[in-house]
Amino acid sequence: MYLANYINGSYQAPLSQSYLPNINPALGSVYSHVPDSTAEDVEQAVIAAQNAFPLWSKTPAAERSRILLKIADLINENLEQLAKAESTDTGKPITLAKNMDIPRAAANFHFFATAILHSHTEAHHTDQTALNYTLKQPIGLVGCISPWNLPLYLFTWKIAPALAAGCCIVAKPSELTPLTAYLLGEICTKAGLPAGVLNIVQGLGNKVGQAIVAHPKIKAISFTGGTATGKHIASVAAPMFKKLSLELGGKNPTIVFADCNFEETVQTAVRAAFTNQGQICLCGSRIFIERSIYDKFKTAFIAQTQALKQGNPADSSTQIGATVSEAHYHKVLSYINLAKEEGGKILCGGTTLKVAGECENGYFIAPTVIENLPFDCRTNQEEIFGAVVTLQPFDTTEEVIQYANSTAYGLAASIWTENLRKAHQVAAQIESGVIWLNCWLLRDLRTPFGGMKQSGVGREGGWEALDFFMETKNICVKL
Ligand code: NDP
Secondary structure (H helix, E strand, O other): OEOOEEEOOEEEOOOOOOEEEEEEOOOOEEEEEEEOOOHHHHHHHHHHHHHHHHHHHHOOHHHHHHHHHHHHHHHHHOHHHHHHHHHHHHOOOHHHHHHHHHHHHHHHHHHHHHHHHHOOOOEEEEOOOEEEEEEEEEOOEEEEEOOOOOHHHHHHHHHHHHHHHOOEEEEEOOOOOOHHHHHHHHHHHHHOOOOOOEEEOOOOHHHHHHHHHHOOOEEEEEEEOOHHHHHHHHHHHHHHOOEEEEEOOOOEEEEEOOOOOHHHHHHHHHHHHHHHHHOOOOOEEEEEEEHHHHHHHHHHHHHHHHOOOEOOOOOOOOOEOOOOOHHHHHHHHHHHHHHHHOOOEEEEOOOEOOOOHHHOOOOOEOOEEEEOOOOOOHHHHOOOOOOEEEEEEEOOHHHHHHHHOOOOEEOEEEEEOOOHHHHHHHHHHOOOOEEEEOOOOOOOOOOOEOOEEOOEEOOEOHHHHHHHOEEEEEEEEEO
8 A cells, every 4th residue: 555645635646756665563564655755745735735824724713613523523433444554553452542542633623623612812901001902813834743652643632723723734744653644634635624724744754854844934843752853853943933842752750659549559550651562752661669568569560560461453452562663672672681781670571572473573572670770770761662661669758759850851750649748749849741640641631731851842732732823913002
């Protein structure tokens, strides 16, 4: 199967006519071909977006909302096909794609379609002399660039607010996971989205992504991906004074106090560690446990990790699938080796896994739990982004706050204790943009989402996302 770009409302082959192989990571074999697009394809997309902008930006909010709601409905109607595509592209369990990725993509459209109906602006009365009112206007053409781990979920998390705000888009999914973005084009056409409003250019980051970021007509860049890529993007976009939203990497702490609800904590800490093969920016990969329950926690955590069913992602009972690509598989394995070199003791996993049958050449790594590493070693400081976690004991609250805050990242944390006062006090001191108390990945789309430090700049979600895609203009009237 040869995929295509979605430009000006129709599918188009890349101008270069060249393609990249798209590999099913559970099988280790090529199953489709992705356009290897270039700056020329991006230029076509920009022209289409420019032509569409005058009409789309003036389309009444109620009409934009109606089209976005239709897209949400069509995503739900095509759940099976989209979930299969997501699972095949990423190696994630089909059940996860069905229960999390695709429903969330529909929810993203639904959420911003209805939000736009309730937006408001401010007015400031200046004594008796003037009236100021603030307009929010769509910023124009925007670039949306997303990663491979939650492909349609994160792609639509950017696209939906941009469309709701009245912007026209040039978007790029990861070339490792192009399929659901490809299918989204047809859904948008069916839903009545005018041609040119959303353009999807497939291909490599250093060609297509770079051309989007550097294009002078594109006013804002919403990017989710690695910190090094985010830094590069900022270096290109900032001197052009583009608006930037950067959602980057994480190295998130799970902090377990002795007075936690033990069963619930272990169960959720395992889920937080290994969901999507540990390839979620919010996964808790450093687990700090109060010393008095360290051994008990370790035993229960290992038992539940070993009980996870790893195998063919297409099998509905599979809980852990394959790592997304051969390159990422080797990266994760290299960190397991590093952990050993740093003195880590592998408690379970630590090896590749052979899945018999059609998946025997797939990129599977057994969920890995490591202990005996200091908080400041590389294994505990660098983002691995795989099914690898470390367990570390702590004695005092001050000590665990220091450990938790010791990395360059500051995306998410979860804190486990039944002592509410302690929970709030610790939460206030953790340097993360998203903190869960006695839960993990419990999301309300109205809340601000994003990271501190090297985990990013800006917030997505709720009004913050809509605001990002708008220009704010104050108008002062002398009375
Ligand atoms: P990358 O940074 O490698 O890639 C992200 C996207 O950027 C891809 O589409 C990529 O294309 C593109 N890209 C690469 N180089 C450039 C460039 N020079 N200019 C413009 N675009 C470019 O991240 P991954 O895809 O490897 O995703 C994993 C990372 O994403 C992890 O660090 C993870 O923590 C982070 N992440 C953060 C989240 C958050 O909300 N904070 C959520 C999910 C993931 P290509 O695929 O061709 O390289």
